[in-house]
Amino acid sequence: MAATGAPTRAGAPAPLRWDGERLHALDQTALPWEERVIELADGAAVAGALRRLAVRGAPLIGVAAGYGLAMDAAREPTLAALDRAAAVLRSARPTAANLGWAVDRVVGAARGAGAGPRLAAAARAEAEAIDAENAAAGAAQARLGADLLAELGVRRILTHCNTGALACGEPGSALGAIAALAQREAAVHVLVCETRPLLQGARLTTWELRRLGIAHDLVVDAAAAGLVRAGAVDAVVVGFDRMAANGDTANKVGTYGHALAAQAAGVPFVFVGPTSSIDPAIATGDDVEIEERDAEEVRRAGGELVAPADTPVRNPAFDVTPAALVTAVVTERGVARPVDAGTLAALLR
Ligand code: MRU
Numbered sequence: 651m652a653a654t655g656a657p658t659r660a661g662a663p664a665p666l667r668w669d670g671e672r673l674h675a676l677d678q679t680a681l682p683w684e685e686r687v688i689e690l691a692d693g694a695a696v697a698g699a700l701r702r703l704a705v706r707g708a709p710l711i712g713v714a715a716g717y718g719l720a721m722d723a724a725r726e727p728t729l730a731a732l733d734r735a736a737a738v739l740r741s742a743r744p745t746a747a748n749l750g751w752a753v754d755r756v757v758g759a760a761r762g763a764g765a766g767p768r769l770a771a772a773a774r775a776e777a778e779a780i781d782a783e784n785a786a787a788g789a790a791q792a793r794l795g796a797d798l799l800a801e802l803g804v805r806r807i808l809t810h811c812n813t814g815a816l817a818c819g820e821p822g823s824a825l826g827a828i829a830a831l832a833q834r835e836a837a838v839h840v841l842v843c844e845t846r847p848l849l850q851g852a853r854l855t856t857w858e859l860r861r862l863g864i865a866h867d868l869v870v871d872a873a874a875a876g877l878v879r880a881g882a883v884d885a886v887v888v889g890f891d892r893m894a895a896n897g898d899t900a901n902k903v904g905t906y907g908h909a910l911a912a913q914a915a916g917v918p919f920v921f922v923g924p925t926s927s928i929d930p931a932i933a934t935g936d937d938v939e940i941e942e943r944d945a946e947e948v949r950r951a952g953g954e955l956v957a958p959a960d961t962p963v964r965n966p967a968f969d970v971t972p973a974a975l976v977t978a979v980v981t982e983r984g985v986a987r988p989v990d991a992g993t994l995a996a997l998l999r
Contacts, residue, residue, distance in 0.1 A: 662861065663687050665710055665816045666717075668781065671724070673717045677704045678816055682857040692725065693718035693735040700742040700749075703848060707817020708891045708927050712748030713784050715739045716777035719756040723773035727766050732757055732773065744939040745900055745968045747892040747929040752780050787924040787982035788818055788826055795827020795887075795922045795980040796834060802918055804831070804884040808841040808874060811902035812854035813889035813922070823889040824922040825858060827980060832864045840866040841883055843874050845902060847947040847965065871904050875911035885918040893921070893928045897973025897989040898935025903966055909975040918977040925981045930998060935970035943967045
């Protein structure tokens, strides 16, 4: 069953549910305090939910965008309308590769189907195919990721941001692999970086780990490097949003620092994610567009001002980790190890 069709293994409403006409999303901005489901009726509503991070995480962003286009195609089944809807969705968040990838797939399928009901049916079928493929990819990443972590003898893991069912659909990317490892090894423990400014680690990853029954401690982001150096973890395991052809990879801001700390300490650093997050059209990480978000996200924590109200701010939402710092990349098609243009191209063939 596709990611959007089932409640999460953690026992909460599904992060996305497609009822055949509308998309129902667990509003991630309300977590962990409230499990609020919102209804998204068209592409513009999906784009709005992506922008405010009610729906977030690279793989889930792709699935939601596909359904956004399918809903617009049902309402106005012309290529001109679909192109307009695609432009709105595409601009919602620039860094996650899955957004443009899913939009291209749905628009391409619709373009091949002419106009009218056939266009609408093609758009919907493609969105549902993306959803189903994403679910299958998540299961494979979890299995292959757990295999790799077991092989490396990993029990104690540091992770960043949120890469569970909330970000990807069940079972998640990096968190899916960690959960699969925990099913084999009782001693798995996760250090969760809080992930300022929007606290996806503190709010979402701890919420998921608690429901999964996996031991964890929350740490402030600034504690991570010292803990890695002190030998508190066996590996750093994270997801990713856009990987360039050479393996340079954009992920939630703070990831690069964790990779530097891991390399300095001789600890493996592993990315887990679907091949739909790999962008072979981008040669290196220098070409990745990094989303800059609202200054208020930094000036405030939990809604409260933590700096003078007019403090100038920089708020890049992602950073780029060079391939040279990465031990392995786990995808649904296999593991790239070492990580370079050749091993990644072999995975994508
Ligand atoms: O800004 P977000 O919350 O959409 O962040 C994207 C992510 O979820 C992360 O960067 C994650 O580590 C990789 S995508 C599962």
